[in-house]
Amino acid sequence: MRRLLQTFTKGITRENPLMVLMIGLCATLAVSTQFQGAVFMGLAVIFVLTMSNTIISVFRRFIPVEVRIPMFIVVIASFVTIVDLVMKAFVPSVYAFLGIWIPLIVVNCIILGRAEAFAYHNGVLQSIADGLGMGVGYSLVIVLFAFVRELFGSGAVKFFGVTLLALPSWYAPPAVVLLFPGAFVLYGLYLAAWRRFVTRQGREGGECA
Amino acid sequence: MASSPARLVASVVVTCVVAAGGLAATYTVTAPRIAAQAREAEHAALAKVLPGAARFEPVSEQLLSRAQQAASAGTIEQVWRAMDGSGADAGWCVRVSARGYGGPVHMVIGLDRNGKVLGLTILSMNETPGLGTRVETEEWFLKQFTELPAGYGERDVKKLDAISGATRSSRAVKNCVTAAAQALAVIAGEEGR
Numbered sequence: 001m002r003r004l005l006q007t008f009t010k011g012i013t014r015e016n017p018l019m020v021l022m023i024g025l026c027a028t029l030a031v032s033t034q035f036q037g038a039v040f041m042g043l044a045v046i047f048v049l050t051m052s053n054t055i056i057s058v059f060r061r062f063i064p065v066e067v068r069i070p071m072f073i074v075v076i077a078s079f080v081t082i083v084d085l086v087m088k089a090f091v092p093s094v095y096a097f098l099g100i101w102i103p104l105i106v107v108n109c110i111i112l113g114r115a116e117a118f119a120y121h122n123g124v125l126q127s128i129a130d131g132l133g134m135g136v137g138y139s140l141v142i143v144l145f146a147f148v149r150e151l152f153g154s155g156a157v158k159f160f161g162v163t164l165l166a167l168p169s170w171y172a173p174p175a176v177v178l179l180f181p182g183a184f185v186l187y188g189l190y191l192a193a194w195r196r197f198v199t200r201q202g203r204e205g206g207e208c209a
Numbered sequence: 210m211a212s213s214p215a216r217l218v219a220s221v222v223v224t225c226v227v228a229a230g231g232l233a234a235t236y237t238v239t240a241p242r243i244a245a246q247a248r249e250a251e252h253a254a255l256a257k258v259l260p261g262a263a264r265f266e267p268v269s270e271q272l273l274s275r276a277q278q279a280a281s282a283g284t285i286e287q288v289w290r291a292m293d294g295s296g297a298d299a300g301w302c303v304r305v306s307a308r309g310y311g312g313p314v315h316m317v318i319g320l321d322r323n324g325k326v327l328g329l330t331i332l333s334m335n336e337t338p339g340l341g342t343r344v345e346t347e348e349w350f351l352k353q354f355t356e357l358p359a360g361y362g363e364r365d366v367k368k369l370d371a372i373s374g375a376t377r378s379s380r381a382v383k384n385c386v387t388a389a390a391q392a393l394a395v396i397a398g399e400e401g402r
Contacts, residue, residue: 075228
């Protein structure tokens, strides 16, 4: 039980895919302009990651090492397509925003990375914990990221039309926050904060080189 | 230890068959809802640009392809004849796209029987957030097209203002509106009204 919990929390803190492993960034920077979209992107990644980790771990003894990558991809692509169809059917407004980034979860390094590095070599429960942890770690960062970008980039954060938080009307939102340069600058600030307060790296000097 | 070729093939085939089965099941469940959502979105867009109309009927394929050839400014995707509750002509709706900065801008444009723009809306676009997307968020921009005279042409559209910093996105919207007029010139002429 303690090992499961450790596997789960390492995906959120010590091995957070976005803040420490630094994989899956492309989609993250692209869809984090809108809080609502980021929430659903996070949910989609949690679902795909947990399901693909589970399936690959269950069948890992039947997956020959020579063809493991194509088989991983088929499993991942299937779950992504399921998410794609379900989102299109039930939350079309979210799908209209996320668009191509949902199918592109197939090529997100996090999913294939966890299948190859973890699920293929570990038990089912451990793999589920790893998938959930990595997924939650990803979602947490992308949602926090999108919250700040939408707030300072468009002046208010909305969720299905309901305004969660708005800045006073004298604030003229600079477009750069919603563009890629703003995303990179903010990402750098998040990384610095994460290293300082969560993983506590680089305090001795040298380590951060 | 290497696996035998037969085992490699069998593993991949079995995976693919199971995956295909799962996807077929998901598709069967979601397809009707996706189709319904698409129809609903289309109907909502049509009703928004022509609030007075109750029914929309696509024009014939032949007429559509003639209109497509005539519309040099953009790509005509569909043209509907709109009717009000009593079945009388209420105008036309044109779904059209033109190239913007980040890809095609898809619009629906509603025109009355004389070719005056009554309403227009952007269905989808991939313009830069905060710059190009202002063609949708700055209300005056789309509104100015409804002030075009009946039977307007490319030259009238060109005179309208663009949004600074969003030149190519503005041009895409203008091209859509021009293409709608070009298509309508053919269709309305053909129908003899």
